[in-house]
Amino acid sequence: MRRTAAAVAAATVLLAAVGTVGESAAAQPVHVGGGVSQAYLTDARPGTALTLVDDAGNRAGSGVADSLGSLIVRDLQPGRYRFVGAGIKSAPVEVTGKDSPPPAPSLYGQTLHEGLNYITMRDGVSLAATVRLPYGKKLSDGPFPTVIEYSGYQNAAPDDLVVGAVGEKVGLKDPQAPDTSVIVGSTLATQMLGFASVSLQMRGSGCSGGDFGLFDDVAAFDAYDAIETVGRQRWVSGHRVGMVGISFSGISQMFAAGTRPPHLAAIAPMSTTDDLYSTGLPGGIYNKGFANSWLRERVQQAQPGPAGGQPWVRARIEGGDKTCANNQKLRRQTQNVFKLIRDNPTRAAKVYQERSIPDWADRIDVPVFLVGAAQDEQTGPNWVNLIKHLDHNPNVWVNIINGHHFDSLGPQILSRWAEFLQLFVANQVPHTPPNMQPLGTVVFPAATNAPGQQIPPVRFSDSRTVAAAKARFKAQTPRLWALFDNGGGAAGPGGLSSAWQRSLSAWPTSTERMFLNDKGRLGSRPAGGTVSFAPNPLNRPLNTLKNASTDTAAAWGIHPDYDWRPAPGRSGLGFISAPLSRDKVVLGNGSVTLRLKSTAKVTDLQVTVSEVNGRGQETSVGTGVLRSSFRGDGTAPDFTTQTPLADGFNQITIPINPLMHGFRKGSRIRVTVSAPGGDLPSWQFSTPATGGKVIDTVDLSKSYVTIPVIAGEVPGAGPDCGFLRGSACRAYKPAFNGG
Numbered sequence: 001m002r003r004t005a006a007a008v009a010a011a012t013v014l015l016a017a018v019g020t021v022g023e024s025a026a027a028q029p030v031h032v033g034g035g036v037s038q039a040y041l042t043d044a045r046p047g048t049a050l051t052l053v054d055d056a057g058n059r060a061g062s063g064v065a066d067s068l069g070s071l072i073v074r075d076l077q078p079g080r081y082r083f084v085g086a087g088i089k090s091a092p093v094e095v096t097g098k099d100s101p102p103p104a105p106s107l108y109g110q111t112l113h114e115g116l117n118y119i120t121m122r123d124g125v126s127l128a129a130t131v132r133l134p135y136g137k138k139l140s141d142g143p144f145p146t147v148i149e150y151s152g153y154q155n156a157a158p159d160d161l162v163v164g165a166v167g168e169k170v171g172l173k174d175p176q177a178p179d180t181s182v183i184v185g186s187t188l189a190t191q192m193l194g195f196a197s198v199s200l201q202m203r204g205s206g207c208s209g210g211d212f213g214l215f216d217d218v219a220a221f222d223a224y225d226a227i228e229t230v231g232r233q234r235w236v237s238g239h240r241v242g243m244v245g246i247s248f249s250g251i252s253q254m255f256a257a258g259t260r261p262p263h264l265a266a267i268a269p270m271s272t273t274d275d276l277y278s279t280g281l282p283g284g285i286y287n288k289g290f291a292n293s294w295l296r297e298r299v300q301q302a303q304p305g306p307a308g309g310q311p312w313v314r315a316r317i318e319g320g321d322k323t324c325a326n327n328q329k330l331r332r333q334t335q336n337v338f339k340l341i342r343d344n345p346t347r348a349a350k351v352y353q354e355r356s357i358p359d360w361a362d363r364i365d366v367p368v369f370l371v372g373a374a375q376d377e378q379t380g381p382n383w384v385n386l387i388k389h390l391d392h393n394p395n396v397w398v399n400i401i402n403g404h405h406f407d408s409l410g411p412q413i414l415s416r417w418a419e420f421l422q423l424f425v426a427n428q429v430p431h432t433p434p435n436m437q438p439l440g441t442v443v444f445p446a447a448t449n450a451p452g453q454q455i456p457p458v459r460f461s462d463s464r465t466v467a468a469a470k471a472r473f474k475a476q477t478p479r480l481w482a483l484f485d486n487g488g489g490a491a492g493p494g495g496l497s498s499a500w501q502r503s504l505s506a507w508p509t510s511t512e513r514m515f516l517n518d519k520g521r522l523g524s525r526p527a528g529g530t531v532s533f534a535p536n537p538l539n540r541p542l543n544t545l546k547n548a549s550t551d552t553a554a555a556w557g558i559h560p561d562y563d564w565r566p567a568p569g570r571s572g573l574g575f576i577s578a579p580l581s582r583d584k585v586v587l588g589n590g591s592v593t594l595r596l597k598s599t600a601k602v603t604d605l606q607v608t609v610s611e612v613n614g615r616g617q618e619t620s621v622g623t624g625v626l627r628s629s630f631r632g633d634g635t636a637p638d639f640t641t642q643t644p645l646a647d648g649f650n651q652i653t654i655p656i657n658p659l660m661h662g663f664r665k666g667s668r669i670r671v672t673v674s675a676p677g678g679d680l681p682s683w684q685f686s687t688p689a690t691g692g693k694v695i696d697t698v699d700l701s702k703s704y705v706t707i708p709v710i711a712g713e714v715p716g717a718g719p720d721c722g723f724l725r726g727s728a729c730r731a732y733k734p735a736f737n738g739g
Contacts, residue, residue, distance in 0.1 A: 030069075032083055034093030035123025036100075036221050037076050040210075041083045041090065042329045044069045050085040052076075055092075068304065072211060072333040075350075096122070098217055108228040112198075114139055116158040116207075118323050119200075121225045123218075125209040126327060128156040128201040129226065132186060134194050142235035144196035145426030147242040149185025150223055150256060151249035152212065152298065154178055156201035157312035161186040175311035181552075183443075184244045184270070184409075192436050193418060195426070196235065197244075200226050202252070204302050204334055206310050209327035211334040212302035215255055215276065215355045223256030231263025240265035242425035246408055247271045247379060251357070254386070257368075258360025266367040266424040268417060270408035271376060274385040276355050277347045277639060282380065282683065283625035283654070284639055285604055285676060286341065289542065289549040289684030290378050295337055304331035346630075347639035361389035369420040371399045371408040374660035375622070375726030377548060377555045377681040378405040384589070384658045387480075387507045395424075395474075398507075400587075401483040401498060402660050403725035406447055406556045410496045411440045412483060415456040419473060422458070429469045432457040450495035450558045478503035482587055484662050486726070487558075488719035494558025496725070500662075500715050508588035508710050514577060514669065516594075516703040520739020522577040522669060526704070531737050532697040535603065535675035536571040537687045544728050548682035555681045555726075562728035564620065565678060566735065571692065572674035574735030575705075576612060579666050588708025590622060590659035592671060593634075594652050595699035601644040602629045603696055604687040606676040607654045609705065611661060612668045617721040618732040624656035625676045625685060649699050659707060662714035671705050672735065673698070681728075 031042045039052060044065040052061040052073045060081055061073035071083075078097045083090040103122045110119060114133060118126040133144070149155060157178045164177020178186045178199060189197045203222055204212025213219050231241050242265050243253040250269035257267045273279045280291045305313030305328050316324040340351050353359075368390060372383040390396045397420065399413050414436075422430045441452030459476070463469035482502045489497030517527040544564045548554040566572065592607040608623045632638030634651030663669060676685035721729040 028087035030083070030088055030090055032090045032093050033124040034081065034095040035121065035125070036096055036098065036217050038072055038074045038218065039076060039081050039083070039093050039095055040070065040072045040123070040330060040333070041065070042068075042070045044071070044085070044088060048085050048088065050083050050088065052081050052083055055080045066332040068329050068332050070330050070333055072330065102224070107225065108232050110229050112230065112233055116156065119226055119229050121222050125203060126323065127203060127209065127222060127226060128207040128324070130156045130158045130199040132190050132197045132199060134190050139235045142196065143237040144235060145193075145421070145428070146196040146198065146230065146236045147185060147189045147244045147421070147425060148198045148200050148227060148230060149182055149245040149249045150200045150202065150226070150243065150252040151182055151245060152202035152205040152301070153181050153248055154206060154310045154312055155182045155249070156199045156206055156208070157310070175315040181247060182245065182249060184246050185249065188439075189244055189421075192433060192439050193421060194433055195421070198230050204331065207313055207316055207321065207324035207327055209330060211330045212298065213335075214298065214337060215251065217354055219252070220255040220259055220360070223252065224259040224261045227256065227261040227264050231261070238265070238427055239263060240425070242421055243267040243269075244421070245270065247405065251379070254357045254364070255360050257366055258363040260363060260365060264366055266369070266420070267364070268369040268420060270371045271379055271405050272370070272372065272383050272386070273357065273379040274382045275352070275357055277352045278382045279380050280341060281345070283637070283676070284345070284627040284630040285625055286686035287683050288686045290682040293550045299337060302331060302334045304328040346641060348641065358386060358389045361386050362392070364390065364393060367395035367420070367424045368393060369397050369417060371413055371417070373401055373403045373405060373407045373726060374658055375402060376405045377683070377726070378552065380683070381622070382657050384507065396479065397477055398480045399483065400480070400658070400660065401486050402727070403486040403496075404555050406553070407486060407496060407725060409443070410483070410486065410498070411444065411453055411455040412498055414440070415458055416477070416481070419458045419460065423466070423470050423473055427466055429461065429463050429466055430458040431461050444491070444496050447553070448494075448496050448556050448558060450491050453491045453495070453497065478505065480504040480507060482660065484660070485716070485718055485724065487724045488716070493720060494723040494725065502585065502587065502710065502712060504710070508708050510709060511588065511706050512709050513704045513706055516575045516671070516698065516700050516705070518700060520574050520576060520735060520737045522575040522671060522705070522739065526701055529700045530697050531573060531700065532695050533573050533673070534570050534690070534692045534695055535605070536690050536692045537604070537675040537677045537685065538689055539568055539571055540565045540678040542677045542684040543680055543682055544678065545681040549684060559722050560681070562681070562722070564728040564730045566733050567672070567674040567678065570736050572672055572735055573698065573737050574739035575671045576734075576739040577669040579614070579668055580663055581665065583665050583712075583714040584663040585710050585712045585714060586621070586659050586661045586663060586707055587710050588658060590656040590708055591706045592624070592654050592656070592673070593704055593706065594654070594673070595649045595702040596628075596652055596696055597649045598628070598645055598694060598696045600694045602627060603645070603694060604628070604676050604685070605652065605654055605696075606674050606679065607656065608672045608679045609656060609659060609707070610670045610672070611663055612670050612732045613664070614666050616732045618670065618730050619721065619724060620679060620728045621661040622656040622659045623679045624654045626652065626654040628652055651702070662718065664714050664718060669707070670732075670739065
């Protein structure tokens with residue numbers, strides 16, 4: 001690959017951190033580098049014993065060169081280090097920390113061209129980055145408003161996503177086409193908005209160098225370095241960039257923005273999560289469904305190419321891409337993520353602290369357009385817990401929609417998304433691009449099998465200045481926009497369209513309590529008595545959609561084939577209210593508090609809130625799970641420590657974040673309590689088998705459900721059974737206790 005003069009200059013700056021030649025006469029020339037809290041070595045003889053020493057000669061770490069001749073030493077303090085071993089005394093490397101000053105600006109003088117590039121990071125590792133333009137444009141037509149999509153999926157693969165997707169449909173798969181999961185940056189930003197887009201491949205994946213760290217500090221500061229490099233390109237309008245993307249590339253934005261790169265203008269994360277722990281171990285219980293399959297795919301794609309890894313890696317290496325081939329050398333240093341999970345069952349572990357999205361969110365100071373679904377079946381609905389961590393930032397707009405992971409890309413939301421990016425990244429008066437509205441007639445039917453629909457036109461296009469348009473956007477766009485009854489709107493039954501919305505200035509905190517009473521009633525006042533059940537996680541399907549743990553689009557259709565069965569026999573409790581005398585709009589964080597004792601020292605619990613209509617049809621609304629050992633003080637879980645149940649009754653509060661639903665007058669609210677599993681599309685829980693021998697007893701005098709309620713009526717009749725997106729529907733069957 002051709003190296004520009006600017007890249008050579010940047011490499012010169014890095015010599016303090018990166019060495020390339022061993023100093024020993026034993027002739028083991030190696031390549032070494034130092035970055036954020038770690039140092040690496042490549043090109044040693046496999047099996048060579050290595051020690052990392054500081055300037056004083058003190059041992060800082062050690063290991064053995066792997067089968068590719070590489071080693072990474074982690075968790076280092078800032079300072080100078082060198083590797084020593086048989087025939088090796090490396091050049092010194094400089095290790096930095098999270099709070100160290102950024103690299104010299106000369107690092108960011110690298111020049112990028114259209115197509116595939118390799119951007120050098122502060123530790124000398126290079127990341128693949130593909131510059132994409134609107135069809136028919138070239139860089140000399142710029143400058144362009146520019147966004148970055150940062151992902152470990154097949155992202156920087158340099159061919160065209162749309163052409164690749166069409167080819168795959170007819171059996172002509174292009175190994176160098178990006179995954180459809182990165183459609184936001186690869187296609188929507190470029191072909192819908194007319195922006196330039198940079199598809200940045202995360203370290204340890206694809207043709208990028210390094211090891212895969214799953215959102216570690218190194219990956220966060222890689223984003224900083226890439227943003228600073230891209231922002232300085234001559235073809236970038238205003239020399240500030242935005243970030244876009246859904247799921248993986250939504251999550252990555254939170255880390256990137258938390259590093260506060262000066263050339264970052266705004267971020268627009270979709271379908272993120274609040275915390276890797278809450279998705280991987282919801283309620284402290286390992287998610288052996290979607291989270292497990294997602295991690296296995298990441299492990300497989302982090303294998304070194306050309307034999308392993310992503311399809312485009314083999315194609316690039318076999319086509320002569322020597323940089324891509326060289327970048328595979330550190331892949332065997334990727335840590336065993338499943339061992340990390342086994343060894344770190346609590347949220348207190350460093351592996352989770354380092355990857356704490358709330359901590360990064362506390363630092364974000366650029367405008368944010370945050371979108372997510374209330375029943376996200378993949379990353380989960382707990383992303384709403386990030387909202388409070390953005391309270392310090394006045395320029396935050398949150399959209400929440402009932403529905404699935406994909407539904408963040410709904411047409412009503414995409415219109416606001418376009419306005420946001422045009423105002424805060426392009427610094428333009430919003431306009432409706434000619435490709436925007438018709439795009440929905442293609443994208444939504446392909447993803448949901450629903451009829452196509454046009455994306456609504458943007459607002460404020462009649463503003464005379466950008467400043468006036470921004471002022472109108474801020475005045476007329478609520479901080480929180482909640483889109484209800486998705487599946488019951490203009491797109492037809494099950495289609496991606498919300499029937500009604502609510503605008504709020506903040507995340508709601510107003511709640512009501514309903515008490516678990518005898519005979520399975522849910523009442524306005526507490527009552528006495530106890531009721532016992534025998535939780536059994538194996539007496540119904542683990543999840544409601546058979547293939548949803550591995551088929552990521554299984555839940556996105558207009559009427560998914562849910563298999564939502566009640567907990568049979570005495571394995572679950574049910575509590576149901578009287579018919580509501582008025583509408584109840586529910587939005588916010590909910591929970592179920594149980595005063596409970598068990599024959600086991602640890603019991604796993606699941607609670608689900610649902611609606612039963614006048615026709616006897618039950619629709620799921622929200623589910624929460626908790627391992628009792630993480631109950632904390634009983635008012636809220638504490639995932640940093642585990643405590644067995646005490647003898648007698650214990651208070652346990654199981655969060656359901658969020659609850660979002662319009663309960664209509666005449667319908668009834670139901671709460672069920674069971675072992676985890678059977679109520680969610682793709683999450684499965686690694687909860688111990690009980691054989692029906694564990695008995696949990698609930699003291700009804702101090703057990704209740706907390707429901708977040710906001711003012712307003714619920715318009716219309718609502719979607720028919722099974723067509724409310726994100727919610728399963730079944731015929732209501734009372735539990736053995738009557739509710």
